[in-house]
Amino acid sequence: MEHFVQGSIHPALSLNFVLPQSPEKKGSKRIYFSTSAWYRSQNLSANEWVSWLQSRLADETEGPQSVRVSLSDLTLPEYASLGVVQADAMEANPLMGARGVSRFCDANYKPIFATECDAIKQLRAQGVDVEVVVPFVRTLADAATIIDLLAEQGLPRGLQGLKVIFSIDTPSAALLSDKLLHYFDGLAVNIENLAQFTLAVDQSNPSHLHAYDAQNDAVLELVQKSVKSAATVNKPALILLSNLDKLPRLQQALLDMDSVELFHF
Numbered sequence: 726m727e728h729f730v731q732g733s734i735h736p737a738l739s740l741n742f743v744l745p746q747s748p749e750k751k752g753s754k755r756i757y758f759s760t761s762a763w764y765r766s767q768n769l770s771a772n773e774w775v776s777w778l779q780s781r782l783a784d785e786t787e788g789p790q791s792v793r794v795s796l797s798d799l800t801l802p803e804y805a806s807l808g809v810v811q812a813d814a815m816e817a818n819p820l821m822g823a824r825g826v827s828r829f830c831d832a833n834y835k836p837i838f839a840t841e842c843d844a845i846k847q848l849r850a851q852g853v854d855v856e857v858v859v860p861f862v863r864t865l866a867d868a869a870t871i872i873d874l875l876a877e878q879g880l881p882r883g884l885q886g887l888k889v890i891f892s893i894d895t896p897s898a899a900l901l902s903d904k905l906l907h908y909f910d911g912l913a914v915n916i917e918n919l920a921q922f923t924l925a926v927d928q929s930n931p932s933h934l935h936a937y938d939a940q941n942d943a944v945l946e947l948v949q950k951s952v953k954s955a956a957t958v959n960k961p962a963l964i965l966l967s968n969l970d971k972l973p974r975l976q977q978a979l980l981d982m983d984s985v986e987l988f989h990f
Contacts, residue, residue: 791854793963795892795913796841798825798860820927825861825894826871842878849887858913862891862898868908882910890963894918899947902954913963913988914951916975920944939966940974948975952982963988 801816801823816822823831829838848855857880859871868891872882875889882889888910893899899919902912916939921928923944926937938944948964955962963986969976979985 791856792848793856793858793890793913794845794848795858795860796825796829797837798892798894798918799828800824820921820929825892826859826863826867827861829874830870838874839878842875842880846879849885854886856888856890856910858890858892859909860892860915861894862905862909863895864897865901865904865908868905872908890961892918892965893947893951895922896947899951902951903957906954906958906960909960911961911963912951912955913965914948916944916948916964916966919947923947940972945975945978948978949982952985956982956984961986 800820805815828834845855845857857875862868862871872889875881880887889908890911890913891898891905891909893902893912893914896919898905899914906912917928920926920937920939920941924936924938924941926933928934928937952962962982962984964979965988966972966975967989969987969989979987
């Protein structure tokens with residue numbers, strides 16, 4: 726635990742967008758939060774974070790408190806630069822390295838995973854309706870593994886209504902979305918991650934940034950397939966993105982889809 730730093734709330738936590746054609750959703754306030762930012766700012770303990778989020782929920786929600794919490798998806802250099810782990814074991818290509826589920830499977834990161842789960846359990850114990858979002862589920866084996874790992878931490882899917890959603894960050898997750906939904910209660914498409922992996926473009930590389938396009942036909946097809954998979958089994962489909970106002974083709978594609986919730990980062 727000595728290399729684990731508990732951090733703070735995500736600075737860009739926001740309420741979901743409502744598509745123009747869905748006026749019945751106006752006023753709906755489901756909050757989405759990523760624990761990746763725990764390691765990026767001021768040091769708050771898990772208890773302090775839970776108290777902070779409780780107060781934010783009280784301010785932002787009407788009726789039952791509800792929040793979707795994504796487990797962390799940081800790369801190894803991000804963990805190291807923030808002091809979460811030692812920097813003695815770097816990966817050649819961290820963007821495509823151990824992230825999300827593959828990180829949680831590593832015994833060295835069990836304390837990190839356990840602490841995130843503890844915070845979620847605290848929220849649930851205080852009456853908050855929490856849905857867990859799992860990042861970087863790449864394969865069916867990943868799906869089975871994370872469901873087991875959550876159960877080991879006292880968060881078995883289905884217990885007292887606990888729902889678990891998987892994040893689509895890679896093309897494999899989109900292509901397998903219909904099968905992955907057997908393990909989960911919904912999906913969340915991370916547009917920026919999906920575009921990076923679909924087009925093999927690292928946004929942190931300025932010389933290659935011109936090739937990045939979140940509205941590329943390949944990206945849109947994967948998004949459409951994912952949303953359709955969720956709709957077929959009547960499970961929610963979330964879209965996570967930034968700068969939607971600058972993506973007219975994506976806007977139109979989303980307007981043509983049914984039952985999509987947008988969360989802007």
